[in-house]
Amino acid sequence: MKEIIRMSEITRRYQMGAETVHALQGVSIQIYKGEYVAFMGPSGSGKSTLMNMIGCLDTPTSGTYVLNSNDVSHLTENELAEIRNKEIGFVFQTFNLLPRASSLENVALPLIYAGYGRSEREEMAYKALENVGLGDRALHKPNELSGGQRQRVAIARALVNNPSIILADEPTGNLDTKTSYDIMDLFQKLHDEGNTIIMVTHEDDIAHYAHRIVHLRDGLVESDSPNTNVRRAEKVTSE
Numbered sequence: 576m577k578e579i580i581r582m583s584e585i586t587r588r589y590q591m592g593a594e595t596v597h598a599l600q601g602v603s604i605q606i607y608k609g610e611y612v613a614f615m616g617p618s619g620s621g622k623s624t625l626m627n628m629i630g631c632l633d634t635p636t637s638g639t640y641v642l643n644s645n646d647v648s649h650l651t652e653n654e655l656a657e658i659r660n661k662e663i664g665f666v667f668q669t670f671n672l673l674p675r676a677s678s679l680e681n682v683a684l685p686l687i688y689a690g691y692g693r694s695e696r697e698e699m700a701y702k703a704l705e706n707v708g709l710g711d712r713a714l715h716k717p718n719e720l721s722g723g724q725r726q727r728v729a730i731a732r733a734l735v736n737n738p739s740i741i742l743a744d745e746p747t748g749n750l751d752t753k754t755s756y757d758i759m760d761l762f763q764k765l766h767d768e769g770n771t772i773i774m775v776t777h778e779d780d781i782a783h784y785a786h787r788i789v790h791l792r793d794g795l796v797e798s799d800s801p802n803t804n805v806r807r808a809e810k811v812t813s814e
Contacts, residue, residue, distance in 0.1 A: 601795065602625060611786045666744070670728070703732070
């Protein structure tokens, strides 16, 4: 399998007044193309900091981060923005949709920064919406959609650039139980199609849809092991 992510001895320190916070304390991890990985850990464990590092939203204090054979450890903000737009699709707990824009316009947003023309953007965005089962909601605005539909729009936006990685930060955190399982069913479908998915969650049942679970504690990897009992969404929704 092709290695997409290699992190070696990553540290991240923040200065909070007189106090130094050691958010990550020498994390080393590899992730391969087509993996489905969940990061878990208590509040303050470093999982969100690690997610920000993987998503090129932050840079390490020390250590090396190689993404798709490119060392991105110490790039400028503009260079990181270019990598984010090309390599990474983000799915957030709060959806982060533009309230006055249609589903189609929200999904097409990353393509504007990538330099695509309008007709090509709309065609690609519509295909992404169809892929998540929302082709018939292309002209609806976020306030005309349910929570689950809004998260599907966010997932379509994450997919539209055909990124190397889908990063999902608590993707079911604002959804009810049934809708959460519907969204995990969609992630399962995307993984079956060959997408690489990295998810942060504090919910044990959601983490068990992933094929590999990484537990963090105090800025360190506490455990990293295959999930031998992968939970399939179809089983849950039929109960």
